[in-house]
Amino acid sequence: MGSFELNTTISNLRSLLESDLSAYDAVYLGNIYCRLFEDNFLERTDDLKEGIARVKDQGLRAYVTSYAAPRNDALPKVQIALETAAAAGADAIEVHNLGVLRMVHEQFPGMPAHVGGFANVYTDAGAEVLKEYGAVRFTPNYEISLDEVESITRGAGIPAELQVHGKMPLGVSDYCFLLEYEQHWPEKCPVLCQKQLFLKQGDWAMRSVGKGVLSGKDLCMLEHLPALIAAGHTMFRIEAAYETPAYRFQIGQIYRAALERAVAGDGTVDESAWQVIREHTAVGLCNGFYFGRTGSEYVGKRVEAVAACS
Amino acid sequence: MVELLAPAGNLEMVKAAVENGANAIYVGARGWSRRRDAFELSDDQLHEAIAIAHSGGAKLRVAINTNMQSCEIPALLEKMEKFVGWGVDGAIMTDVGAMAQVHRRFPNLVLHASIGANIVNNQDVKFYRSIGVSQVVADTKLTFRELAARQAELDAGIEVLIHANNCYTYLGKCWMSPYHRLERTTDNFGKDLFRGSPNRGGLDYRVCLEQWELFDGEGLLEPQIALKNDAFFYLDDIPALIDLGVHCLKIQGREYPVPLVASIVRFYRELIDACLAKPADQPFDLTPWRLRLEAIREERDSRRGNMTLVLLNEARQPVPHTA
Numbered sequence: 331m332g333s334f335e336l337n338t339t340i341s342n343l344r345s346l347l348e349s350d351l352s353a354y355d356a357v358y359l360g361n362i363y364c365r366l367f368e369d370n371f372l373e374r375t376d377d378l379k380e381g382i383a384r385v386k387d388q389g390l391r392a393y394v395t396s397y398a399a400p401r402n403d404a405l406p407k408v409q410i411a412l413e414t415a416a417a418a419g420a421d422a423i424e425v426h427n428l429g430v431l432r433m434v435h436e437q438f439p440g441m442p443a444h445v446g447g448f449a450n451v452y453t454d455a456g457a458e459v460l461k462e463y464g465a466v467r468f469t470p471n472y473e474i475s476l477d478e479v480e481s482i483t484r485g486a487g488i489p490a491e492l493q494v495h496g497k498m499p500l501g502v503s504d505y506c507f508l509l510e511y512e513q514h515w516p517e518k519c520p521v522l523c524q525k526q527l528f529l530k531q532g533d534w535a536m537r538s539v540g541k542g543v544l545s546g547k548d549l550c551m552l553e554h555l556p557a558l559i560a561a562g563h564t565m566f567r568i569e570a571a572y573e574t575p576a577y578r579f580q581i582g583q584i585y586r587a588a589l590e591r592a593v594a595g596d597g598t599v600d601e602s603a604w605q606v607i608r609e610h611t612a613v614g615l616c617n618g619f620y621f622g623r624t625g626s627e628y629v630g631k632r633v634e635a636v637a638a639c640s
Numbered sequence: 641m642v643e644l645l646a647p648a649g650n651l652e653m654v655k656a657a658v659e660n661g662a663n664a665i666y667v668g669a670r671g672w673s674r675r676r677d678a679f680e681l682s683d684d685q686l687h688e689a690i691a692i693a694h695s696g697g698a699k700l701r702v703a704i705n706t707n708m709q710s711c712e713i714p715a716l717l718e719k720m721e722k723f724v725g726w727g728v729d730g731a732i733m734t735d736v737g738a739m740a741q742v743h744r745r746f747p748n749l750v751l752h753a754s755i756g757a758n759i760v761n762n763q764d765v766k767f768y769r770s771i772g773v774s775q776v777v778a779d780t781k782l783t784f785r786e787l788a789a790r791q792a793e794l795d796a797g798i799e800v801l802i803h804a805n806n807c808y809t810y811l812g813k814c815w816m817s818p819y820h821r822l823e824r825t826t827d828n829f830g831k832d833l834f835r836g837s838p839n840r841g842g843l844d845y846r847v848c849l850e851q852w853e854l855f856d857g858e859g860l861l862e863p864q865i866a867l868k869n870d871a872f873f874y875l876d877d878i879p880a881l882i883d884l885g886v887h888c889l890k891i892q893g894r895e896y897p898v899p900l901v902a903s904i905v906r907f908y909r910e911l912i913d914a915c916l917a918k919p920a921d922q923p924f925d926l927t928p929w930r931l932r933l934e935a936i937r938e939e940r941d942s943r944r945g946n947m948t949l950v951l952l953n954e955a956r957q958p959v960p961h962t963a
Contacts, residue, residue, distance in 0.1 A: 430763065
């Protein structure tokens with residue numbers, strides 16, 4: 331790995347084949363919210379094998395994710411996905427569920443485990459427990475601040491992977507409410523949730539993906555990358571499981587260039603990048619909970635950029 | 641024998657729960673449980689609650705089930721030292737690290753994995769058993785078949801919520817409320833209350849209950865979307881849960897008035913006793929119980945609806961920034 335890793339998320343083979351991944355070092359394969367998502371890698375053994383091979387052929391690391399909240403009836407499918415990932419040479423498994431972490435640890439002891447954001451790592455003590463189960467990195471729970479992240483990485487000696495752009499998870503459900511309404515619309519499951527659907531009320535907005543709720547605003551840490559690098563962070567994610575290949579490519583290019591500048595000690599931001607970000611943002615930008623504030627707030631100099639796309 | 645576990649948001653409620661037949665009561669340590677501090681107990685009150693419960697033949701559990709910060713764990717262990725010394729019967733917790741540390745320090749203390757731990761499959765249960773948890777609160781979305789599989793295959797005690805809330809999202813995996821409003825305030829003891837985060841400080845603005853409209857890129861698709869969020873009372877399932885052998889039937893509601901909680905506890909005490917007394921070869925007639933529960937439900941729904949409006953209004957208030 332170079333001085334940093336930039337990765338992204340892709341739900342199915344179609345999206346992988348349509349995506350230019352030149353900005354990335356690694357890719358997480360699979361959709362964590364819904365087993366019915368169109369051709370979800372996690373439900374299609376042949377696609378997952380091909381996806382891993384295609385990612386690795388590009389010189390990238392192939393990670394396989396797993397469901398955010400798998401019930402008993404999903405575990406046999408999880409088992410098959412884990413076996414497929416291991417046989418196909420996946421570089422790591424991402425786990426959001428501690429039962430799945432246990433499965434990976436017991437059955438695939440050499441396989442690195444990346445602990446996902448739904449696994450609720452809030453403390454260094456929690457991260458230490460998960461390290462004993464084979465975790466080599468963790469995505470902090472989405473509602474903790476950078477100060478808290480630092481206390482975990484320092485206290486537990488395990489690096490954090492930070493989402494730096496894209497819609498932030500706000501919840502996962504076992505129930506897709508879109509199915510109640512789909513008869514009114516031309517699109518149906520399993521592609522309906524890929525529409526740009528927003529729940530709105532007044533100035534509130536959340537992206538709905540059926541069984542998942544995401545932030546309406548795109549989390550954007552572009553102007554804070556130098557601070558993240560200075561704090562010792564090296565692993566960054568562009569969340570794009572429900573985004574277009576163009577989003578994945580263009581946002582990835584912006585962050586790759588900005589991270590390379592930040593690593594070189596150049597903290598400037600390419601002003602033209604903000605126009606591209608605005609074009610890919612339906613509701614606005616936020617910083618999530620990284621600065622200890624309300625998740626939909628944006629902290630930084632780019633308030634005009636936020637206002638322009640709100 | 642199945643245990644009836646009742647909530648208590650103050651000492652009066654502890655007494656009422658004991659008098660109305662609870663086998664065990666849980667209370668929140670102030671600043672450390674999944675409820676607002678108004679419905680939690682100070683350390684001194686908690687000491688008294690233990691004495692009240694024990695004098696009535698009931699157990700007393702302490703909920704310390706927020707997702708705390710790393711720096712708060714030493715303070716948590718200090719608190720637990722006191723509570724264990726006072727004879728608390730168990731701790732309800734969420735953070736795996738805090739659980740592991742409490743178990744190492746107090747290996748004889750019964751640890752209950754909170755609903756916020758969102759334990760949804762049997763492998764999950766095995767994981768929590770490995771860090772010292774012996775009782776697991778079942779997620780409200782689990783089916784009877786899933787509970788039966790858990791009971792048959794695992795050696796963990798199962799706790800089932802019989803009066804609670806079934807959110808649209810999984811409990812413990814939802815950040816809708818703090819995404820819209822999060823206020824950092826510390827109490828007199830330096831505990832960060834994370835006002836707006838149900839996982840961290842107990843106040844949930846219930847933004848999921850807003851009257852949402854659904855838009856796509858071209859405009860309004862649906863003018864009114866209701867994300868499912870139901871408060872429920874179990875009734876028909878109670879006999880089957882008892883037959884299944886679940887360890888504990890748990891009532892939520894520390895925030896409700898004492899008389900309402902007392903009536904809920906009394907209702908379930910009498911229902912459980914009637915179920916247990918029924919001859920095995922006779923059907924159990926739930927009709928009179930249904931009528932009785934309806935009156936309780938009406939009062940609960942009225943109070944809950946009013947509280948939701950208050951919370952949604954507060955969620956739209958600006959946060960005073962101190963940073």
